[in-house]
Amino acid sequence: MNIHEEYMAQALREAQKAYESDEVPVGAVIVRDGEIIARAHNQIKLLKDPTAHAEMIAITQAAAYLENERLTGCELYVTLEPCSMCVGAAVLARLNKIVFGTTDPKTGACGSVVSLTKPGLFNHDIEVAGGVMEDVCCDLMRRFFASKR
Numbered sequence: 001m002n003i004h005e006e007y008m009a010q011a012l013r014e015a016q017k018a019y020e021s022d023e024v025p026v027g028a029v030i031v032r033d034g035e036i037i038a039r040a041h042n043q044i045k046l047l048k049d050p051t052a053h054a055e056m057i058a059i060t061q062a063a064a065y066l067e068n069e070r071l072t073g074c075e076l077y078v079t080l081e082p083c084s085m086c087v088g089a090a091v092l093a094r095l096n097k098i099v100f101g102t103t104d105p106k107t108g109a110c111g112s113v114v115s116l117t118k119p120g121l122f123n124h125d126i127e128v129a130g131g132v133m134e135d136v137c138c139d140l141m142r143r144f145f146a147s148k149r
Contacts, residue, residue: 004099007031007077008133011101014041014054015079015140021046025140028054028078030062030071030095037074038062054078055086059093070094079137081108081130087116090126097127101137 014027018041030038038061075097081104
């Protein structure tokens with residue numbers, strides 16, 4: 001298992017918590033200097049908050065941990081391609097990199113629907129890597145939505 005897979009496995013643990021809470025199973029961790037400084041999962045239903053995405057909660061935790069609104073030097077690992085809200089927050093937080101598991105053909109903002117991470121689009125560029133543990137991430141989403149039918 002390479003380092004990206006190790007961090008994605010941690011994000012998948014968070015996604016499993018969301019799954020068990022009947023939330024869309026998305027999990028995220030933020031890493032800085034090889035240390036996980038934030039971990040979160042979707043809590044939209046629990047908090048009755050449409051912004052309570054795993055990425056948003058993790059960004060808030062990381063900023064609190066660092067006591068800084070700028071998350072330079074940090075990488076976000078998330079099981080599902082982030083939406084436009086989450087990519088926007090990542091840009092504002094100055095994250096260095098987004099690593100995601102599976103694409104989101106409905107709301108993905110790292111290339112699937114729109115590409116808000118296109119270099120030069122904003123005042124801060126974020127490196128993006130997708131497809132890390134894609135099969136496992138995708139399977140969790142499939143199982144969740146199959147259970148809803």
